[in-house]
Ligand code: SF4
């Protein structure tokens with residue numbers, strides 16, 4: 292399993308799209324033949340993934356926005372991103 | 385309509401996916417084709433504006449993904465406009481194609497129009513097998529070239545192969561082919577016996593031991609290629625003990641629009657007599673999803689036979705496939721006869737064994753000669 296570092300940059304691969312799901316509420320990741328319903332935390336992280344900012348910048352931003360310990364956020368965010376990479380819906384830029 | 389019925393209908397959660405069967409025209413003639421034996425002709429197809437309206441209505445209704453299918457969707461001259469229609473409505477578009485009639489410039493135009501994903505069918509892993517099943521010489525080489533162009537254009541590619549007695553031995557080769565062509569995903573789907581496949585059951589049904597070996601081969605490849613290639617399998621159900629959760633439940637997650645605009649709960653639903661299908665020519669898609677008699681006929685569990693109603697799997701497999709129940713028992717309200725609790729279960733297994741030993745020729749998929 293790929294564990295991204297804070298210096299890594301991730302992005303959604305072609306064929307994977309993030310969008311709001313107005314009919315059911317919440318946000319989803321659309322991938323070939325798959326729909327992933329995202330929890331509130333995943334939405335906060337993925338809406339910050341733009342293929343340019345590194346993970347450190349995303350963690351900084353989240354730590355500030357939610358006034359939460361940075362270390363903890365870094366661990367959670369990297370675990371989540373690594374899970375999405377394993378599912379082929381996220382890649383290293 | 386009773387008040388209870390209205391409440392029931394009012395609560396339909398929105399569909400996630402839509403299969404848009406844009407046309408029945410196709411340069412191939414696969415004997416396993418799931419299209420109805422009576423194919424719709426070009427003059428009866430929905431026009432561009434109607435499809436674009438359907439896509440808008442689908443998006444409003446809550447559909448997230450649209451599978452552009454057929455026949456061969458690229459037989460439609462307006463495919464680019466239809467893909468653009470999906471993109472404008474925010475729909476994720478998946479093109480399901482045989483890949484023999486899309487030029488590079490056209491592929492690029494589709495990508496520019498916002499196409500999200502390509503699913504390419506192969507009928508076999510070698511030219512010999514592929515072209516015999518498709519009944520189109522040269523098809524295999526065209527498919528390979530097309531796959532390379534898809535990858536080169538930066539679009540994600542799924543390779544799909546429907547398997548049966550004539551190509552079941554090629555699973556390891558299909559896996560190699562998917563890797564060689566740069567597919568992200570391989571779908572290995574055992575033929576489902578309705579439409580043309582039903583006509584051809586005696587030529588397609590594989591023997592049990594081959595099916596079991598194929599399942600092991602798929603499992604081994606999946607394990608070996610984790611993280612490299614996603615392998616999805618549609619299991620063969622005649623030899624199974626429990627039915628498949630057909631469509632994840634009738635009218636629960638998806639709908640199907642036929643080339644002429646009829647809205648179906650699944651693509652074989654028209655084989656069930658007595659169901660009333662509504663058309664997008666007459667009504668809005670949301671109205672059809674909520675109120676069409678065909679969609680409400682087998683929604684939920686109330687229609688089920690007693691054995692299913694008291695079974696703990698009733699909301700897992702939803703009683704299996706209605707079309708299969710009809711074909712094999714003569715009654716669409718029966719539980720799927722693949723279920724070991726069905727009184728027809730043994731009969732089905734025997735039928736599969738008998739068909740697997742027959743030596744029938746293919747009846748290739750064609751428009752009927754009578755009505756031109
Ligand atoms: S299964 Fe074969 S004949 Fe049927 S639509 Fe697909 S490519 Fe054409």
Ligand code: SF4
Pocket residue numbers: 626627691692693695696697698699701702703704719720723724725
């Ligand atoms: S009895 Fe009905 S619900 Fe139970 S497994 Fe069989 S088909 Fe499914």
